[in-house]
Amino acid sequence: MCAAAAPSQLEVDVAIVGGGMVGASLAAALAGSGRRLLLIESIPFGEAGQPSFDERTTALGNASRRIFEGLGVWDRIAPEAAAIRSIHVSDAGRFGFARLNAAEQGIDAFGYVVANRCIGAALWRALRAAPELSLQVPARIEDLAVTSECVRFSVLNQSGPAIAVRSRLLVAADGAHSQVRAASGIAADVVDYQQVAVVANVAIDRPHEDRAFERFTRCGPLAVLPRHDGGVAVIWACAPEQARELLALDERSYLSHLQAQFGWRAGRFVRAGHRSSYPLKLTRAMAGTAARTVLIGNAAQSLHPVAGQGFNLGLRDAAMLAEVISATGGDVGAPAVLRQFIEWRARDRRGVVGFTDGLIRLFGDSRPGVALWRNLGLLAFDLAPPAKDALARVSAGFGGPTPRLARGLPLRNV
Numbered sequence: 110m111c112a113a114a115a116p117s118q119l120e121v122d123v124a125i126v127g128g129g130m131v132g133a134s135l136a137a138a139l140a141g142s143g144r145r146l147l148l149i150e151s152i153p154f155g156e157a158g159q160p161s162f163d164e165r166t167t168a169l170g171n172a173s174r175r176i177f178e179g180l181g182v183w184d185r186i187a188p189e190a191a192a193i194r195s196i197h198v199s200d201a202g203r204f205g206f207a208r209l210n211a212a213e214q215g216i217d218a219f220g221y222v223v224a225n226r227c228i229g230a231a232l233w234r235a236l237r238a239a240p241e242l243s244l245q246v247p248a249r250i251e252d253l254a255v256t257s258e259c260v261r262f263s264v265l266n267q268s269g270p271a272i273a274v275r276s277r278l279l280v281a282a283d284g285a286h287s288q289v290r291a292a293s294g295i296a297a298d299v300v301d302y303q304q305v306a307v308v309a310n311v312a313i314d315r316p317h318e319d320r321a322f323e324r325f326t327r328c329g330p331l332a333v334l335p336r337h338d339g340g341v342a343v344i345w346a347c348a349p350e351q352a353r354e355l356l357a358l359d360e361r362s363y364l365s366h367l368q369a370q371f372g373w374r375a376g377r378f379v380r381a382g383h384r385s386s387y388p389l390k391l392t393r394a395m396a397g398t399a400a401r402t403v404l405i406g407n408a409a410q411s412l413h414p415v416a417g418q419g420f421n422l423g424l425r426d427a428a429m430l431a432e433v434i435s436a437t438g439g440d441v442g443a444p445a446v447l448r449q450f451i452e453w454r455a456r457d458r459r460g461v462v463g464f465t466d467g468l469i470r471l472f473g474d475s476r477p478g479v480a481l482w483r484n485l486g487l488l489a490f491d492l493a494p495p496a497k498d499a500l501a502r503v504s505a506g507f508g509g510p511t512p513r514l515a516r517g518l519p520l521r522n523v
């Protein structure tokens with residue numbers, strides 16, 4: 110047994126390391142579940158350098174919208190969300206293209222583009238008001254040790270002595286370079302795509318009409334997504350040396366490079382905000398759990414942003430883990446609980462990773478025969494309603510049980 114904690118110590122059921130978009134979502138989902146919760150985050154929301162909540166935008170699928178509705182944060186996000194009502198996919202310099210239209214699929218929108226900062230504000234507002242949640246921010250953990258009964262570690266913050274923590278379950282939500290993953294002895298398989306995403310918010314000379322574009326260029330995929338302020342978010346993945354050039358260009362030259370690569374489908378690009386960059390890798394944890402420890406979000410799998418799936422997948426991790434924990438009457442860190450979570454998440458995780466990685470490999474292959482088949486494939490897809498229907502449903506996950514929150518249901522039957 111884990112002995113009762115002394116006054117200077119903290120004993121909780123679930124300790125979450127990492128309060129980025131995924132960890133904060135898990136904490137919000139579990140708040141009010143009756144479990145004692147601890148969230149440790151090293152960089153406060155709103156502080157420069159916070160990796161999750163910068164000026165980037167995230168395309169949220171409909172399942173993510175439903176999860177956020179279930180967490181009670183969607184009302185705060187919605188005013189700053191831009192709906193995606195059509196998607197245009199093309200292969201630059203070739204004949205193939207495909208179009209998806211939400212109305213034709215019988216849905217209002219494929220998803221919503223929201224600034225990460227806005228998602229962070231909504232989540233952290235909810236966390237500050239959450240019952241039974243101890244927030245340690247900014248703070249980090251040290252001296253992690255696992256017994257069969259609990260996980261022990263120290264929390265170091267700026268305002269007082271170290272806190273000795275005991276938890277039934279430790280959740281690693283601390284991103285692609287997860288300290289918890291490493292400390293738990295779980296290795297990661299890393300594929301370097303040799304690409305860097307250069308991201309900017311750009312103003313255009315006409316309404317975006319809720320359209321999103323994915324254009325596969327010779328150097329990498331270029332996404333143009335609608336923003337709620339009428340502009341677009343540009344995510345341009347390219348070779349590292351080209352990314353360095355794009356970052357060094359003045360605004361005018363960047364806009365003319367962008368126009369030349371993307372074309373005129375979205376109108377004229379007239380102004381560009383600050384450009385930031387993200388090296389792109391596929392990082393997969395070799396195991397999803399260790400004793401009393403579970404990995405979610407980027408700590409478990411970090412993807413190329415090509416199809417805007419990484420956070421959506423991580424949010425389904427958080428929703429399913431919250432569901433499994435809520436359904437457990439007893440020990441939330443017991444092996445059976447972790448096994449259940451891993452089994453239920455396996456197909457979705459495998460499917461999204463395979464789909465995203467496959468897209469990069471397929472469109473990165475410049476052999477003439479491959480390019481021809483790829484373009485014929487795009488045209489066939491454009492003409493094939495069943496394929497479009499299948500893709501439109503992707504937002505719910507790539508298989509396996511769908512979390513209750515993603516289906517619009519409460520975490521537990523009431």
Ligand SMILES: Cc1cc2nc3c(=O)[nH]c(=O)nc-3n(C[C@H](O)[C@H](O)[C@H](O)COP(=O)(O)OP(=O)(O)OC[C@H]3O[C@@H](n4cnc5c(N)ncnc54)[C@H](O)[C@@H]3O)c2cc1C
Pocket residue numbers: 126127128129130131132149150151152159160161165166167168169248249250282283284285287288289306308344387405406407408412414416417418419420421422423
């Ligand atoms: C350019 C780009 C565009 C993207 N677009 C999309 C999109 O449109 N749709 C989509 O679904 N996904 C998208 N993604 C992916 C998405 O951003 C990530 O999947 C998501 O941010 C992962 O969230 P996370 O909370 O798991 O990890 P992170 O965002 O990395 O957060 C980890 C958190 O843990 C904290 N932390 C780290 N170490 C410690 C520690 N030792 N102690 C305490 N705290 C710690 C960090 O400060 C951070 O707050 C995109 C990614 C990129 C790079």
